[in-house]
Amino acid sequence: MQQNRDPPPYPEKLTIALLGKTNPLKDAIGNKILSAEDYFNSASNDLVVGENNSFIVIKTHDFFDEKCKHPDQQIIDFMAISYPGPNLFMLVMDPGNTQEEKVVAQISKLQDIFGENITTHLVVMLPDVQSSQSLSHLREIFHVQLGSADDNLVHECRRWSPIRNSFLFNYKNYTQEAVTRRRAALEKRRYNPPSEDATAGTRLYVTPDNIFNIVLLGQTGTGKSASGNSILSLGSSKSRPRPFVSRPSSIPVTKVCDARFMSQGFGMPVRVVDTPDFFHDELRNPEAQVAECRKYCQRGECVVLLVLQLGRVTDGERGILEKLEDMLGWKLREETIVVLTHADDLRESLVDHVNSNPALRDIVDKCSFRCKVLNNNSKGTKQVVDLIRSIPNYEKRFPKLAKKESSECLLC
Ligand SMILES: Nc1nc2c(ncn2[C@@H]2O[C@H](COP(=O)(O)OP(=O)(O)O)[C@@H](O)[C@H]2O)c(=O)[nH]1
Ligand SMILES: [Mg+2]
Incomplete structure (x- = not known):
């Protein structure tokens, strides 16, 4: 049978x-x-x-x-x-x-x-x-x-x-x-x-990709890559650090979008995205870079850090927010934090500094007064924690972090 x-x-x-x-x-x-x-x-x-x-x-x-x-x-x-x-x-x-x-x-x-x-x-x-x-x-x-x-x-x-x-x-x-x-x-x-x-x-x-992105935008030399590294240092106490290349240069050092993944530090996976200066004359193939950036920079799935160098914000930077919004196709300002690097040079209160510079004040106003400083030469995590806590909807996005009081706990 x-x-x-x-x-x-x-x-x-x-x-x-x-x-x-x-x-x-x-x-x-x-x-x-x-x-x-x-x-x-x-x-x-x-x-x-x-x-x-x-x-x-x-x-x-x-x-x-x-x-x-x-x-x-x-x-x-x-x-x-x-x-x-x-x-x-x-x-x-x-x-x-x-x-x-x-x-x-x-x-x-x-x-x-x-x-x-x-x-x-x-x-x-x-x-x-x-x-x-x-x-x-x-x-x-x-x-x-x-x-x-x-x-x-x-x-x-x-x-x-x-x-x-x-x-x-x-x-x-x-x-x-x-x-x-x-x-x-x-x-x-x-x-x-x-x-x-x-x-x-x-x-x-x-698999869809719904990892929250922290996207660094701004002109060349303002400290985007250095700021990205400061943020990544939160999650790299035990695992491999993967720093972005950051150095003084008259020509752009960062030429392509580069995303690094953090599985520790936020209580959930987060990606930090470094970008080139999209409006720099020497950027090759800007369309491809903009397309790459768009993948990460979607409304509701990211925060934009608009990186400016303290003491160097000029009238030339006045339209930058609008240009970036045109380029990426949405009102970035609703999800943007202005980040002033070189906080080591700050000699007055942040409010006084912003108020003393009309071009800077205009940008900060448009971003609903979300403005933070970073000294990327400092190894302390407090400033980065402070920056992260100012992410719009921070408490909803990172409920585990929101419960923690001290900055050290972010690394637990
Ligand atoms: N003193 C100081 N230097 C900084 C700071 N942030 C960035 N830099 C320096 O500024 C230069 C340009 O920084 P980089 O991150 O390459 O700028 P990017 O082109 O915007 O990515 C580098 O030499 C950095 O070391 C900061 O907070 N303080
Ligand atoms: Mg760079």
């Missing part, structure tokens, strides 16, 4: 994370697990999630790409979507990358990011029998499983998943709080494709 070879469906779905460099095999494996034709394709390097009655498959970004601009953000997104952790990680090696040292380097990197014991939930997917044979000793060394995308894949996924318990992230590099908050935000903003494009019972969505 012909037996029905399909095992009974599991009552709970298994969550499978597809890791590895962007390659067709990664997509093919994802499609095979979901029994879908072309859910995953390499056109996008976004984090993509597909789901059917038995599996949730998360195709991750290429965490191994050295050029990856926001690896922390992408890793947190992945952790948030697979929270509390996937049942199984599949590290997909493409045919050009099956040399032992490359496989070992990728396993080690995953251990570094997610914890040593990831190997208990890891299967390394190899493209052919030869590489499976030549790498079989990795089973003993790392206690990983080796697999291939054969016809039994769906069944194997169940067998490979350790008694179907999830892997639990160790939160060594990223706090659980940041991950769960991000999860809540993503849940709200999940994007579903039109139903006619979807295979019955299968959903697909791409």
